[in-house]
Amino acid sequence: MEHSRIALAHPADATPGGDRASASSAYWYPDGHTPSAVDVLNLLRRYRTAETAMRARTRSSMHMNETDLLALRHLLRAQQRGDLVRQRDLSTLLDISSASVTALVDRLEQSGHVERRPHPSDRRSVVVVPTADTDREVRHTLGDMHQRMIAVVDGMTGEQLVAVGTFLAGMVEAVEESSTPPTRSAQTR
Amino acid sequence: MEHSRIALAHPADATPGGDRASASSAYWYPDGHTPSAVDVLNLLRRYRTAETAMRARTRSSMHMNETDLLALRHLLRAQQRGDLVRQRDLSTLLDISSASVTALVDRLEQSGHVERRPHPSDRRSVVVVPTADTDREVRHTLGDMHQRMIAVVDGMTGEQLVAVGTFLAGMVEAVEESSTPPTRSAQTR
């Protein structure tokens, strides 16, 4: 069983400086100095790593692969909103072929996570709905984490929230590469 | 060719409120109000989506899968630091079997991205090194993005950086779920 363990907590995303900065809410940088730009970006990468590991854990605890889980999340959100989801929708959302969606829904149906229902107005289509158990399961698995995340943000001042928002928006922009003029709007997409 | 396109810019990560908030650096929330906790978390999710899409783009532009790219990044970082990387190391880092690493290195060697070298002191081991071309390629592909990211962070005040750092550290903690006492250290791991 060389493998089994899935995603260690820290896949050694080691950086030159090591990854100290033990994740405490208030004092995340050891010395009292203002964090440098690089520190912050490292921390962002660290978050990404942690999140990936978390997903692996969830996936494993639900005996499910990434795509299936993504589909499930979308189904739950759509259900909450009262939207119908056809297989076609999953295909475009997940960017996989219709054949793969058939297989995917087969798996989820097999495991009792979703049900196929006839579409009310289009007899070609199949509507996919999550079961009540699925909702409970996901809520239970991810609910605590969401609580903690909200708690962190709730504990911040308005000014701090603006800073974080600005930062995240900047990261999105940087990553989306479109390199639009800094005047807002006008995205190519 | 139903597929080809990979990762649209916005895989419709639609949220109840829609995902307006066009990604401008300074004014990322439309009204002048302080962003709510949920706004910020939505933005974080949005970043995650954008980053995933970016990875898909990179992967496709380099004709490579996620694992291979991860391996490559690690190899480049190790090289910069002057460290040797054995296949075994990749195995533990990526959490895949030694057999899969053999296949992985085969692929990367085939495509000219890495070379196998004998280990200086252990004749069982194989040292994997990235080629100069690879370094150039990655630098070219990701360099601009890094510049933009650094620029964003550089443009922030010390106070703002602290806010962002606190936020990210909090997110890491929330996601790692260990639910350690808020006094730092003592991680289970």
Next chain:
DNA sequence: GGCGAGTTGCTAGGTTGGCTAGCAACCATG
């Protein structure tokens, strides 16, 4: 009304990238 083009989800068969098992070469320790 009916006919042709487009859409939806299914089946069939191929490819990729993981896996386990087992092995030869090598290291290291008593």
Next chain:
DNA sequence: CATGGTTGCTAGCCAACCTAGCAACTCGCC
């Protein structure tokens, strides 16, 4: 120097994606 652990390889398996092609259905247009 023998014996047990480590490293990377081969062989064979499997999950989850793909493309191609099809039957059932919808819809727009005569």
